[in-house]
Amino acid sequence: MLHVAPTPARKKVRIATTSLSGCFGCHMSFLDIDERLIELVDLVEFDRSPLTDIKHCGPCDVALVEGGVCNAENVQVLRELRANAKVLVALGACAVNGGLPAQRNHLDVGDCLTRVYCDRTGGKVPDDPELPLLLDKVYPINEVVRVDYFVPGCPPSGDAIWKYLTDLIFGRIPRLEHPMLHFD
């Protein structure tokens, strides 16, 4: 009988993911890597992520951040990820430039709330202390914390996310070129 020496286990890359002011489209696109997910589970393990339901991030290698920063909770989550992750990646248009939520940026947030909650229904602006406070603007994440890499796209394609992630995992300089680099 042949004796096969066990190959030394490669240390798995620990990844945290989150969606701030995003639509989870980038996470859905992440799942679009399809059968490569099986390859990925051999390479990575997940920390805080909608996939694991872990609420707080521990020390990890890579943080993938979807969405811009629109409220106080977003700021807290983003800072926690930055403090724990060696590499922080802005994933998708909203994280990169605020995206569609940032289209409210030329409007006064107080006016927006009054129009939505008061003018039409005669109600009042929700003020439950559990609700995170809205910021005056929706900020791209690099205006709040230091960001190491950017993957634009709305959403970036599964192929682009796979390319970027594997480049990072295997120590190559991550790079996106035509047609994988797109802003929409």
Place this chain on the structure above:
Amino acid sequence: MNDYDRFVLDGRPVHFERGQSILEAALASGAYIPNLCHHPEFKPHGSCKLCTVKVNGRFGSACTIKAMPGQEVASDTPELNGIRRVLLQMLFVEGNHFCPGCERSGNCNLQALAYDLEMLTPHYQHFFPARELDASHPDVMLDFNRCIMCELCVRASRDFDGKNVFALAGRGTASHVVVNCPSGKLGDTDFALSDKAASVCPVGAILHKRVGFAVPIGERRYDLAPISAQVPTQQAEEA
């Protein structure tokens, strides 16, 4: 071809006709130099600075410098592409360029240049300016959120259409394109869809109504090939 009618661009000889600019000669030879405010039919403007090259070691705009024998022109270098990327980033943060919601996405020169120069982020702090929309014209919509002030529409309307519909107002960061009529609304001018000015906008600021998103994603102009690989098509279309 002899030494009197060619210059050297990135180590390769490029033939030029008397009076041609470096940019015109390069594009005619099939070599791409990034540009935004250039149009072969209009007088060079030299405002976007994307075509900045190094001519015998000195910076200059390829669209305004006449081609001359003996010029050693550097264009596709990491240094110049880095500077161009910074210019693009400044254009992106200065306006409201939200590509996912823009009809021009996929056919936009600003976006295509950003792809070509691998601009992954606008990097600088965004201005998020409050800018006007003008849907008063029956066939054309103006969205100044995306205007980069290349003045192509100003030049087309003034020099080509003879209507002088657009103008640049304000100074410095307050510069903006305005419509030249008392109400400031495009609908109150004699602007027409057939005007040259209606189809020269390199971004999504002047949009034709009722044709948005007609071409599906994947088949749009810059989905097919990067802007730098489309020099002959660009030349044929603009001529």
